[in-house]
Amino acid sequence: MSFAFVGTHTPARWAEWYRTNVAVSERGVAVATDPVPTYVSPSRLTEPQPFDAVDVAVDRCAVVFVLAADGDIYQYRSDRESMTRLACVWTSSESDDGGDTGDATTEEPVGIAATDDSLYVADADGRVQAISRHLFQTRWLTDGFASPVGVVATTGAVYVLDAGSPGASEANAGAENATVGDASGAGNGPDSAGRLVELAAGGESRTVVTGLSEPVDVATDTAGNVSILCRTADGPAVFLFPPATLGGAATTPGEPLVSPDEFRTRATGDEVVPSCLESVDAAELVVGVGSDAPGERTLFRYRAHDTAFERIPSFTTDSVALQTGRSGPDGGPPDLYVVDGSRRVHRLDAARQSRRNDGTGRYDATLVGRFDAAELGTEWHRVTMDIDPGDSRTQVRLRYAATDDEWQPTEGASPTAALETADGIDATDAERLRDAGVTTLGELASTEPGTLAAALAASGRSTSMSTLARLLEHARDALRVDVDTSRLDWRDLEQANPTDALLDDAEGRYLWVRLELVGNEFASPWVRRFRAYFPRQSYLRYLPDVYRNDERSAAFLERYLSLFESTFVDIEEEIGRANRYVDPAGVPAAHLPWLGEWLATEADDTWPTAARRELVAHAPALYKKRGTAEGLLAMIRLYLANSGSATADEPTRTRADGIGRRRTADEAARFDVTGSSADPNDSDPPVAAEPGATSRAAVGGERGSDSGPPDSQGRNIGDPLAADRQGTTARKSVYLVEHGDLRCIDSPPVEALYSRLLGCPEGFLVLLRPGIDDERARTVERIVDTQQPAHATGRAVHLRPWVRLAGGEQDDDPPTRGYHTYLGINTTLAERDFTVEEATLGQNAMLTEREATGQFDVKARLDRDARID
Template sequence: MQDGQTFFSLNKRMDWEEGFDANVHMLEQGFSIQQSEKYSIHRIVRTDELDGIPPICDMTVGPGRKLILLDESANVWIYDDESRHRELLFRHGHELFSSQAMLASMSDLLVIADSSESTERRLALYSISNGQTMWAVHNWENLSLYPLSLNTKLQTANTLFITVPLDIAVGMNGSPEVPKDGRIGIIQWNSAGEVMRVYEHDAHRMPESIPISKLQDRFYTAAADGTIALLDNQLRTVTVFHEDGRDPFHFQLEQEGRFAGISIDTNHNLYIGDSGYAQQEGVTERFILKYRGNGTTLDKVTGFRGRTDKLVLDGRNRLYVFDRISGQISLLDLRARTMLLEDTQLPEAVYFSADLDTTETETTWHKIRLEADIPEETQIRFSYYTSDESEGMVDGDYVNLTNYFTDPDISVKEKLRATRDLWSEPILNPKDALLMHAKGRYLWFKIELVGSEQKSPFIRKLRVYYPRTSLIAYLPPMYQQDEEHSPFLERFLAMFSTFFDDMEDTIDRISGHFDPDAVSGPYLEWLGGWLAITEHEAWGERKLRELIKRAPELYKLRGTREGLMNMLQIYTGAEPFILEYFQFKQMQETSELRQLFTQLYGDNPYTFCVLLRPESVRTDEQRLVIEQIIEDQKPAYTEGKLIVLQPWMYADMHTYLGINTYLSEPTLLTLDQRSSMPYNTVLIDVDRDKRMDIHTRLGLDSEIE
């Protein structure tokens, strides 16, 4: 950095929070325009174009995001919309359920509920892999089941909910009906076919008797972790039940529409579809409505417009919309959407700074440097204002400028209108820009972020430099005194000034790259290269960092027993055992032991052995690295041998007490206070010897001839 120059730096959240922002998403690393996740169509499956499959009556989503389809012939198809592969789950003519059945999935299980009088399986669970029946029921506690809606819990794969009449009578024509004041409730089942709980609310009592057949397509059920919702599309009401025992919440839908289908996402927001026909009078647009769990209207899913007969949410909050009339299944994914600034209704954000005070009047401000990500179709506009006074005229009033810019009670629209004449011409997408005609003790700036529908600029760091310095000062006076051309020359030289500033800044921070505790990744490997360590992955960052820090100490000990032990301990994490010739020389001279010691350690007096536990050398790669360490650290005239100890049980092999072999005290099996069994007792049953199927001990009581 050039002599006598300093800067204001805004690179932390607390720095930016001194100003005022609107529609800004502030993070510790920087800020961008507020964004939210909204649904948009990812893929559309048109089931009417699937050859060999009759029109679809119902659908659900199975494992692997495969679609499970029920056609009007009561066939169930497993369909992969990406590979366009389909297969039949049950044989044709299975008669297990009718085309009026409802589908839901529980992990790798398929739930089918059918209210048809012709079926004996009103609720059944099948394996999706092979169609095997897991369990099936027709009634519960002497109550015939007539499923009106079906769903499973989003987060867990072992709970399902069916909406059924809890009171049933026989009508005048012999058909089942719900009597006057009869209840409609939700029964919760587990995957084993056991009823766990029943949910009901007085709002779902029938004011008059009504045939069960007329209740079809009236109720819709949704469930998420801890929350169950029941939609009554005739009364236009939603009842939210809670598994923790809280009182149910009941609310009325105020919007117009013919509602059908309900789902709950992981944030317990409700999604309700519209099944109205486009040709109906007054039906122009049909949206999926979004509500909070307390009934507050949030928004419309504007990414989808069309008819809804069923809504299904999977575990990743992907939304499937089924239109039975067209046979169309729309897959909606959550995607980031840039939020609109309330005062302008545009995808933008505004930031007003507090004052930057140099404490010296008539300061000439130099430049700004902005670190930011600016995607295509987005923009950053930077404007500034300087003055020797902290107060000024705004819209006819004399105000403290910092207080005005940061006042949260003044709308952004009003601030932009009232201060439009204060600001400089905006600098577009500034990465490195001079501040022209910027003179004064104080500087304020305004940043406008302009985004697209899905993208936003992201600002990480801003530096504002002062006072003005230029490389033109190092040129002959004739270049400085040319009033016509010197401004251009000054701007031209500013590019080289930035290059020099970066170089000086790098030089100032270069010492940080030599600190093994402060660097990682490529920089740490670079430091390791100074020590001729090339197998960085074999060492790992933790070991490599310790090796670099202890390098001065280790290199003084290179070629010594202690140095080798330290290096091996850093790499293996365990202390090695080093055996040198002088340690067993006297025993080597004994004729009885010479052959054994030669076999174990060799007879070269310039050879030593490094013994390591088996857990220290688990792979061939580790063995190669250890052998390289021994080769690098041994004295030049010696040879080192690596021996990986094994858990031997023979006393004449590499057996070392306390290292890979242990002696324990004999123990007795105590039968009672007066009786015990010695440690070396062997129990046998002689009369069963030599029987291959019961008691066989080769070499003891059985032989193979």
């Protein structure tokens, strides 16, 4: 029995449905989620906590640094769940005359930031200290700040937020590019206003933002944008400064990203008075409330599309500092670290929250689609869906209607239409958006508010979130279509989550389908695929007419027989697609070993799927060369080219592009398999198994003339050494040396060395570059063991990344040092490691200055920058 069917299974097809509160992705369709994550499951970092915390910093490796009130710094490793006190302590202030005093007072530190190599600590006395993470000693110390309130780090800069002095005014904040400690610079007078200062190496600094009114806190996001929380005359406000605006002359705050009138809760309109700020991503914000602020003690996240704040009910205490961590393994939102009013550190897990449907107020979504059978009066038979429930509390509900009426809802504006097409977007708004790179209604509607705000600020056209929310809503209204389908005679499918269901009384050319996805706060069902089969036919038609005389009995019998029909139809479809199981490019990964057995391929579990497919595709060509050097090299290079070999990222020097050009992964893969170079002028010296020896076979001698068939990417694997005959050499990852290749060596000591390595005339070596990791090297060893001919004895040698500068022959005059060793080919320069009882000082370990600063007698002073415990 054969059926025609229509359906949807790609994001492009799902996008053609009329949608409300729906997220479309490669996975399918689901209830949309909020762009700003919420936070759940708060937990203490350590219990009990032996210190009072002030601030938290998290580096790119998810290592957490906690700054204590007494100046100590603690390190928390989430993978080990351990808190360790570091050997670096904030130091006391000096006396007014500049000399050290034995009983100097200590100002409490106020903030900490972490980069890859340094920690930065600011204190209330106006000082900032940079501390080496390697030696835990002071790199440098700078002062001159009036009242630091925070320090943050991005991937390219470190910023200090200076609140200035009481009675600050903007009149004396006009100087640009001022240096901290310079009396003529902006913000250094007794009445200085708040400012943002960028720190550089050695403590040099530059004012990048001036004229801040009572700054409270500063935060950065992954894009390098800086958000500053201020208390203005009208109330709290957040100002956004993209990296482009911080790279030149000092700037002043423009229109706030979040204005004072937006600091209200969405549900009740209560006032939000924040004490600390964190930027999750692209100006999406989370704020905390201090102990002296009115209202509820909790965290609030800023909902850009609502231009209001929403409570995060999982955390019910006051906050003094916030810091996000690193994104999760799936690229999701990072966790949040909070220092509460009792100076305890908490971690909250990030969670994507489902977006409420504006029409229903629930966590649900609606899709409406129309399918055309191209024939009037078609009887629609059956629908199937691939559903991932996601949670026991979620559902997918289906309604359908069949009709011969060609009516469709009114079309909205085209996504490519100009911005002015939408009502409510005037010429001034459109010009601002074009300056930010947004030119069409579709681009505007699909851009997140925070991202758009950052783009506008970078173009010099700062706009508040409320204005952006209005523009986005106008764009979506213009693109929205009228999905009022009440004129259709809808029928409900009684069962929920219908993966396979018959359609009753569905006659007409067009089948309308309405899917309702019902989720909850943190879960949503996913629909990956939808199909509708036609025309209506079932196994009932094979039975005598007597079984169809009674309509009620016939309806039951048809549904009963449909159970078998569905199974057999699916089996028939699978049989119809059986040819894909013999196609290396289309066979499911689970069946690759089965197909490989047909062709007698030998690949163990360490081979990735891509390598297995290539091996199966070229098994006939490889089998012809089985037991030869060409076949062995081709198989090894095929494996390395499709296993993510580290050589794909190795830098390469050629005559055409000079030093430091980095080959692409596609180039590297091609080189690994074919042994050829894209540049016919590219040359590379030969490689030897040991320093002090050479062999023409190391770059490949002539072996055979059959080029063999190309692979799926057009690469030739039948003759992996064809490029050598053309006078070209690539950065190959594997070489082969046979005993006969030693005839070209004219140095008896070197020939003796290689003869000892090869062992016998039937021996050979497969040489692997140092860039290949140990796991792949072990796989290559297994390939050599299983693929070598019966009359030969071979082994794989993984070259090590070091060079021995030994001379050539003793009678050389002058002696030749480093004879036939090539930097970057069979040796690389690496940092020396010192291991007790294993390393020899002066040979494989050495004493050197690891840090430019932070050494005793350089910029570290006992009892000032460091202390001995």
